[in-house]
Amino acid sequence: MRKEINIGIVGAQFMGRAHSNGWYDVAQFYDLPFKPVMRAACDINPASEKDFARRMGWLSFESSWETMVNRSDIDVIDICTPNNSHMPIAVAAARAGKHVICEKPAAMNAGEALQMAEAAEKAGVKNMIAYNYRRVPAIALAKKMISEGKLGQIHHFNAVYYQDWLVDPDFPWVWRHDSRVAGSGAHGDMNAHTVDLARFLVGELGSVCGDERVFISSRKISGTDRSGVVTADDSTSFLARFTNGASGNFVATRFATGKKNFLRLEIFGSRGSLVFNLERLNELEYYSRDDKSGEQGFRNILITENEHPYIRKWWPPGHIIGWEHTFIHEIGDFLMAIANNEKITPDFSDGYKCQLVLDAVLESSESRKWIDI
Amino acid sequence: MRKEINIGIVGAQFMGRAHSNGWYDVAQFYDLPFKPVMRAACDINPASEKDFARRMGWLSFESSWETMVNRSDIDVIDICTPNNSHMPIAVAAARAGKHVICEKPAAMNAGEALQMAEAAEKAGVKNMIAYNYRRVPAIALAKKMISEGKLGQIHHFNAVYYQDWLVDPDFPWVWRHDSRVAGSGAHGDMNAHTVDLARFLVGELGSVCGDERVFISSRKISGTDRSGVVTADDSTSFLARFTNGASGNFVATRFATGKKNFLRLEIFGSRGSLVFNLERLNELEYYSRDDKSGEQGFRNILITENEHPYIRKWWPPGHIIGWEHTFIHEIGDFLMAIANNEKITPDFSDGYKCQLVLDAVLESSESRKWIDI
Amino acid sequence: MRKEINIGIVGAQFMGRAHSNGWYDVAQFYDLPFKPVMRAACDINPASEKDFARRMGWLSFESSWETMVNRSDIDVIDICTPNNSHMPIAVAAARAGKHVICEKPAAMNAGEALQMAEAAEKAGVKNMIAYNYRRVPAIALAKKMISEGKLGQIHHFNAVYYQDWLVDPDFPWVWRHDSRVAGSGAHGDMNAHTVDLARFLVGELGSVCGDERVFISSRKISGTDRSGVVTADDSTSFLARFTNGASGNFVATRFATGKKNFLRLEIFGSRGSLVFNLERLNELEYYSRDDKSGEQGFRNILITENEHPYIRKWWPPGHIIGWEHTFIHEIGDFLMAIANNEKITPDFSDGYKCQLVLDAVLESSESRKWIDI
């Protein structure tokens, strides 16, 4: 009979649900050498947590993460809490010898992220930041094509991440508007993803110049007569230069009316180009200068073939997968890395390097000039 | 504690896997009054079945469907076998008092489908044909909009279902090429879906005129020197008139080079229009003549909002779902219909009516003239 | 100094304007060995004709086409009148030794079209039916690619031509609704184009089965209390088999709410596929099975490169052209054929062959069965 590996999760909101589904389904699609057991869930709100645990398949629940990270029957800690608790939980879990997956961004700032990376390194545990978009099959294919030289030298990496849920002025003040809790707004939530993808696909960023914006500076607090001050950014754009010479352009905004979760990458190289859009995540557009003259054009590759990354685990050609499948890939790959004692990325160190970029953008936005990283 | 409902599945191939995932995940996303238990799986190939059962979460396995449909610890039978066994299994299961879900098309022909409908009716069991595309959120929204009169009187229902896996002449002969086993080819597999959607969205078809085609008439049998004769259609197109006056046009083909699972509906009415494509199943295009003059256009609705059918069970706006989620919807709705003792569609009677249309098309293709249904 | 060639046009409505612009502009973009002179215009309505002639650059006007076709100072007659006058004008012009361009469809029926072809043949004059879509650069490229074998053996030619201007029930009765004047409705106007393109790109059609529809059977006559009976079709669909074995599917309708001039071709072959849409006529989608596995997809070729047909006459890459440019191509090619005494297509004989198909579809729609051509 197969050995078991025991998981504990902290945080029962949106990300907790998505990760839980990943833990629950992973063995249906990955050939694993052990059986993942959803041992315990933990949330600060015991009521919602209990319902969450029952619904999502967790066998027990804990009211304190401190207790959970020290339970001897748990091998892996999955952190799905708000950003300001990532570091303490991750560090404690690593010290307790647990493997750790942590939601993105790594932490509130680079300093915290570095502590996480050092703790994990010291403890010798597997560690991962859940930058799940690296495991969208189309992105994994993009990585492969770029590594093979299909794009040649990359000149441009232009990324936008558009949502629109804050454009409604009646949307109430929540903790996400408070930069002390959230770290930042659109920037830490959305640019975090695109910076991670930039590092994954193109390389390290050398310098940045950003512009942080708050369009609606105070919002009503639900069920009260009071308003809260918005200190987290509604939008942050920045220019960048990569160390390899590529030029970067990033926009993250929650005011892109009509765009719901529109993360578009446009990558232009000397031999070819790629375009990706998260709202159509089963597709990748590819242009090759190697195609016959007169027949060149952006090809829309439907990423549902057995040849494509991750797809063999799923369905026949043309049967698209959804956003949450990325968590199954992430969790499956993480478990395989544990099983084979292999390095897995993006790890805490990647989380730290990403955070350095995010921090530099905010500093640049303050000082109104370019910042070297 | 919640009562359990026990499921048995027959058939461990592609559809068996997709249904299994549905049974496995449904309770994470539906609030059910009982707990679905994946009691037993059955396949003619015991080896693959055993691995399948273990992987997908079935608690036991059976080597004979006859045994399984009579097990007293099973409440629901899910039929995922080839078409020529649907009728005997479904009839036996209904007689044994089991609720039955059966893969599409209902059966080999209308006569068989009628037997299924009569057996289920007599037994008083819940019954459903797994025309899962009715439960794509975009299709469910289309149904709602049409019911509300958003399209007015419908003039055109134009449906294509394009795949390309047979265009390769080296693709070997398999049982699907034998019409005695498969019933038909593209027609029974693909037009079955679009005819069901036509009935769901527009109404009954009154007359049809079809053209069945075989483009490659014999194929090599793998691992042999022999070839098999292709008797199942590679493609079937047909014209139709609906009883309400709408005009229908249907194409199903496995020779649409480059199209993997491209099911496109174009529905034109007196007030508005809808366009849908299964390869982008999270989107629905809608044109309204009620929009302001000069600002009319096809809107691409991204079907990921809480207001949209089924989406509240899933993720925030912009987080797309995949093809297999339709099975969770289908299974969830089926379980709720059992719990509430309500009618559920598409039932075996719908399967029968759909089959009448499919049969008429083949008859018309033989006689080279229109056939009334 | 260059010799002149003198043009006379009959018909001053929409098509008259578009052709006039073609005659006016052609020498700016074609290197012609003679100068086209817009000698005379003719319309049954002298008032509108005079304004038309002045505006569009015609040097004089005639009130009778009989006079014009016999004027010794005219070399080319361009026929832009309603369909029921094409034949008499074309025959008279050919007999008078004029080269003739005639708007599509050739005539009211195949019999008339044959008379035109015979008269032109006998007179030895250049003759052309203005199926201008053959000279959309993307279509010309499609032709070239098909001729080179890029698609291999063609299995499917699926064409729709969607407009929506009749869906409004208040649109008044006009002569186009009277099949005695118009020949037919959507069929003769729109299927005429797609049948011509089918013949151009795939080959001759062998048999057809059609369905002619009138959705609104009577309409108000403007400025009166009376209604007119609609005898010309609102929509005609048909299935077809090409003599080379390809399968055809055609829909033409003026009830496709939201589609303005949407002519879509989907051509699927054994090696590749092409998709075209007239509303985006500067683009051609191409899928090739010869592309590397895992990187195959429909490429959207922007047809604005020097390598593309006709484009060298126009602008640098990315500067799109419009619908009316097809007339410049048509007229330029026609003038070059005169200059070089070469055959030009589509000629009256093509017009006749196209008409044979159109007539067979109508006959089939009457008899409710397939008709061989």
Added chain:
Amino acid sequence: MRKEINIGIVGAQFMGRAHSNGWYDVAQFYDLPFKPVMRAACDINPASEKDFARRMGWLSFESSWETMVNRSDIDVIDICTPNNSHMPIAVAAARAGKHVICEKPAAMNAGEALQMAEAAEKAGVKNMIAYNYRRVPAIALAKKMISEGKLGQIHHFNAVYYQDWLVDPDFPWVWRHDSRVAGSGAHGDMNAHTVDLARFLVGELGSVCGDERVFISSRKISGTDRSGVVTADDSTSFLARFTNGASGNFVATRFATGKKNFLRLEIFGSRGSLVFNLERLNELEYYSRDDKSGEQGFRNILITENEHPYIRKWWPPGHIIGWEHTFIHEIGDFLMAIANNEKITPDFSDGYKCQLVLDAVLESSESRKWIDI
């Protein structure tokens, strides 16, 4: 009989051809109170000029622009020369009392542009910078919709202008690579357009921060063994803040492999959004928060209806126009402004204000910090 207005053009290259076609065709589509006469053309290369004049319809030619701007039989001067001669020609023409159209950008820098504006103002002549994209019907509609408040308060104006003709390292050195002649590269050519559109659609820019890039620093000079140094930018991106609070993001590059003339605007406001792409210039995407909840989406408006700006001059719905039609609109509107003695925009003053922004971006790129305008 109608009075004549006499035109002289300077510059016989790409832009000279496009403008010539505009002068030639304008009277076919505009009801003008006078007849435009293409009196004289002028180019520094007499040979190409003569062929150009004959081909495009100019009645005579001049070898010196100084002579031409002083000819008494000329009323309007159209300047289509390289940027470094705009100012002297425009100033001389204005002083000679001619109305002046000048290609964009206005001049080499804001100082020159201001001289042009002052000279035109003093002379009281009509003056225009040929920012022709303002007169793309879709852009004119966007302007109308924004003016009506359809977008509410604008938060984001994101513009990219992508071409790829310099990505080929074998593309030779030409004068456009020399910033002393060209002013700048992608920036002055392409950002000039998007900055003009930003001012037109959103308002004045208050501060900018840019990044000018040269990816290939030297190129072979054709027919020689020598290389030339590239001093004009291959790409320039910049961030901006508008004085009304909107956030701007601009990218112009000639290294966007696969994009030929792809100018995309994404404008997000508090009530709605617009998206435009020059390669599909007959379309405008519009999202409105006023649409019914659950039915919101980006509508693709096909800009070919009579209700749309400029379209009534052209063809029935669905018959698209091309890039060069913008020149007919520009020239037609300019002539009407002369006829009615009305102000026309964008005038030299707009050209100056646009140049201020362009200059500030370059200054910012040098100093690596934000610059107020």
